[in-house]
Amino acid sequence: MNIGGHEIGVCSWSLQPANMADLVAQMRTLTLSHVQVAFLPLLQMDEPKREQELDPLRDAGITITAGMMSFPGEDYATIAIIHDTGGYLPDKMWEERRDLTKAGGKLAEQLGIRLLSVHVGFIPMSSDPRYRVLIERVRELAAGMAEARVDLLMETGQERAAELLQFLNDVSAKNVHVNFDPANMILYGAGDPIEAVKILGRHIRHVHVKDAVLSRQPGVLWGEEVPFGSGQVGPARFLEALKGVGYSGPLAVEREAGSARLADVGTAIESLRNAVG
Numbered sequence: 001m002n003i004g005g006h007e008i009g010v011c012s013w014s015l016q017p018a019n020m021a022d023l024v025a026q027m028r029t030l031t032l033s034h035v036q037v038a039f040l041p042l043l044q045m046d047e048p049k050r051e052q053e054l055d056p057l058r059d060a061g062i063t064i065t066a067g068m069m070s071f072p073g074e075d076y077a078t079i080a081i082i083h084d085t086g087g088y089l090p091d092k093m094w095e096e097r098r099d100l101t102k103a104g105g106k107l108a109e110q111l112g113i114r115l116l117s118v119h120v121g122f123i124p125m126s127s128d129p130r131y132r133v134l135i136e137r138v139r140e141l142a143a144g145m146a147e148a149r150v151d152l153l154m155e156t157g158q159e160r161a162a163e164l165l166q167f168l169n170d171v172s173a174k175n176v177h178v179n180f181d182p183a184n185m186i187l188y189g190a191g192d193p194i195e196a197v198k199i200l201g202r203h204i205r206h207v208h209v210k211d212a213v214l215s216r217q218p219g220v221l222w223g224e225e226v227p228f229g230s231g232q233v234g235p236a237r238f239l240e241a242l243k244g245v246g247y248s249g250p251l252a253v254e255r256e257a258g259s260a261r262l263a264d265v266g267t268a269i270e271s272l273r274n275a276v277g
Contacts, residue, residue, distance in 0.1 A: 001031055001032055001033065001034075001269070003251075003269070003272045003273055003276055004239055004243075004272070004275070004276040005248050006207075006242075006248065006249065006250060006251045007034050007063075007065070007249075007250045007251070008032060008034065008209075008250070008251055008253070008269060008272065009032060009033075009034030009035050009036060009063075009065050009250050009251070009252040009253070010027065010030065010032055010034075010035055010036075010252060010253045010254075010265055011035070011036045011038075011068070011208065011252050011253065011254040011255075012035050012036065012037045012038050013038045013068075013256070014253065014254050014255040014256065014261055014265060015027075015261055015262060015265065016261060019053065019056075020053050020054060020055075020056045020057055021056040023035070023056075023057075024056045024057065024060045024062065026262055027060075027062065028060075029262065030262070030265060030266060030269065032269075033060075033061065033062055033063060034062070034063045034064075034065050034250055034252070035057075035062055035063070035064060035065065035252070036064070036065050036066045036067070036068055036117070036206070036252040036254075037057075037064050037066075037067055037068065038067075038068050038070065039067045039068060039069055039104045039107060039108075039116070040069065040070050040071070040072075040100070042054070042107065043100060043103050043104060043107065054111075064111060064113050065113075065115065065206060065249075065250040065252055066113060066115035066116065066117055066153065066179070066206045066250075066252070067104055067107065067108045067111075067113055067115070067116045067117070068116070068117050068118070069100065069101055069104045069116060069117070069118040070118075070119075071087075071093065071096075071097045071100060072096075073085055073090075073093055074086050074087075074119075078221075078222070079188065079219065079220065079221070079222060080220075083122050083158075086119055086121045086122065086158075087118070087119050087120045087121020087122070088120050088121050088134060088137045088138065088141075089121040089122070089124075089130060089133070089134055090121075094137065098137070098140070098141065101116075101118065101141050101144075101152075102141070102144045104116055105141075105144055105145045105147075105148045105150045105152075106148060108148065108150045109148035109149065109150060113150070114149065114150055114151060115150070115151050115153055115179075115205055115206050116145065116150050116151070116152055116153065117153040117154075117155055117179035117206060118152065118153070118154070118155065119154075119155045119157070119158070120134065120138060120154050120155075121134065121158075122158045122159070123158065123159050123163060123164065123167050126166065126170075134167075135167070135170055135171055138152070138154075138171050138173070138176060139171055139173055142171070142173035142175055142176045143173075145175055146173075146174075146175050150175070151175045151176070151177055151205055152173075152175060152176050152177075153176075153177050153178060153179035153205055153206055154167075154168070154176065154177070154178055154179065155178075155179045155181055155184065156178060156179070156180050156181050156182075156184050156185060156190075156193075156196065156200070157181060157184025157185060157187065157188045157190060158184075158188055158190065159190060160190050160191045160196075161185075161190075161191060161195065161196035161199035161200050162199055164178070164200065165199055165200055165203070168203055177203045177204070177205040178200050178203040178204050178205065178206075179205070179206045179207070179208065180196070180197065180200065180204045180206070180207045180208065181207075181208040181210055181254065182194075182196075182197075182208070182210065182211070182233045182238055183208070183210035183211050183212035183223075183225060183231065183233060183254075184208075184210070184212075186212040186213065186214050186223045186231070186232055186233070187212045187215075187222055187223040187224075187225060188218075188219065188222075188223075189214065189215065189217075189218025189219035189220075189223065190219070193233055193238070194234070194237055194238065194241045197238070197241040197242060197244075197245060197247075198241060198244070198245065201244075201245025201246070201247070202245070204242075204245065204247050204249075205249065206249060206250065206252070207242065207247065207249065207250070207251050207252070208251075208252055208253075208254040209228050209251050209252065209253040209254065209268050209272065210225065210228060210233075210253070210254045210255070210256075211225070211226050211227065211228040211229060211230060211231030211232070211233045211268075212224060212225045212226060212231045212232065212233070213226055213231050213232055214232060224257075225255075225256060225257040225258075226257075227255070227258070227264045227267045227268065227271075228253065228255075228264075228267065228268035228271050228272075229267065229268065229270075229271030229274075229275075230267075235271045235272060235274070235275035236275040238275075239272070239275050239276065251272070253265045253268040253269065255268070
């Protein structure tokens, strides 16, 4: 499915599939043939089981736009809790998460995928000693990804766009870029996603289609995720902003809340169609 010059896909975890066969069945209902795949469940399988699990995707001719890494121990209950448990900053979890990410890079290479997205964690202020720690950890991962010809994509949300751009410049790795999620900017209270597209434009390699409403205490309390087209992102202006920075890659619908995921993904697709006329 192509809308406005973009291949339209879905994030596998959004549909909460029982397995890959179930994922393919739901994608067929939506007439989609592109997907971003959560890698952690696959990495937790032995190789024969993993190959068996992936067979339905191959048989259906599904294109994987990117992989997505998450980690045991990450807790999104509140912004404060994910601040302390997310990504690569917790020292006790660094080695395990480093090794999982490297394994994710190898899996991406095996599957012919060139993009692997991840929340690296909350970037400290540049004056904080932990800032340099995170830079070195991301550089180490980027070097491993480069050997597999994979780009490591930092997901937007926790930081304002200018802060993320500065971090990318300081990491200075040719294969570290951005998976842009407009709703995350709102959910975390990190600024206007449209302005963020303009700031991060040259680094955007993959995009989520997701929407949200700002909380009454931005940055302290989560905003509310809502079906795409009913929140504060604005489908038409979002697509126009992406066009303005020259992004023509895939758009993967992500829905992480609600009990009608399949219907909500369908609503997002219709919102995209309406936005392009």
